[in-house]
Amino acid sequence: MIRVDHAGEFGALRIYEGQLAVLDRNPVPSENVQAIRRMAAQEQKHFDTFDRMVKERAVRPTALEPVWRAAGFALGAATALMGEKAAMACTVAVEDVIDEHYAKQIERLGADEPELKTAIQKFHAEECAHRDEALERGASEAAGYALLSGVIRFSCRVAIALSERL
Numbered sequence: 001m002i003r004v005d006h007a008g009e010f011g012a013l014r015i016y017e018g019q020l021a022v023l024d025r026n027p028v029p030s031e032n033v034q035a036i037r038r039m040a041a042q043e044q045k046h047f048d049t050f051d052r053m054v055k056e057r058a059v060r061p062t063a064l065e066p067v068w069r070a071a072g073f074a075l076g077a078a079t080a081l082m083g084e085k086a087a088m089a090c091t092v093a094v095e096d097v098i099d100e101h102y103a104k105q106i107e108r109l110g111a112d113e114p115e116l117k118t119a120i121q122k123f124h125a126e127e128c129a130h131r132d133e134a135l136e137r138g139a140s141e142a143a144g145y146a147l148l149s150g151v152i153r154f155s156c157r158v159a160i161a162l163s164e165r166l
């Protein structure tokens with residue numbers, strides 16, 4: 001669980017880095033850019049928590065780190081190039097998959113893992129808040145929303161399945 005969550009939060013950070021590399025170019029950041037920065041700051045905390053757990057518990061990190069490093073950034077940059085609404089659509093698709101993923105983990109975790117369970121419960125709520133905010137920011141009005149969303153959801157599911165194993 002810690003391996004895949006560590007990988008996923010790293011991927012999330014890279015997505016937002018890619019989006020900000022494209023969109024964060026004005027002296028006065030747009031409201032969407034400010035929102036992305038706030039989300040990225042939370043992803044950093046999520047990542048830091050799992051990164052600490054990886055070290056404390058000697059969890060082998062995913063072997064796919066270089067893939068998520070490149071693919072996360074590329075996904076963020078590509079959606080941002082399609083526009084701010086497409087960038088928001090990316091967040092909705094990713095967070096929807098993460099919502100399911102964290103909900104399943106919370107269900108599986110018992111009372112013997114209070115630290116991990118509490119962390120995942122907190123992050124789960126924050127990921128759902130990211131999705132809701134991205135929807136409010138017009139995600140579903142992005143051109144080609146259904147296709148874009150479907151492709152990103154599928155990719156996230158594959159990434160999760162791979163990082164659980166590798």
Ligand SMILES: [Fe+2]
Pocket residue numbers: 009012042043046123127
């Ligand atoms: Fe996160």
Ligand SMILES: [Fe+2]
Pocket residue numbers: 012039043095126127130
């Ligand atoms: Fe998130």
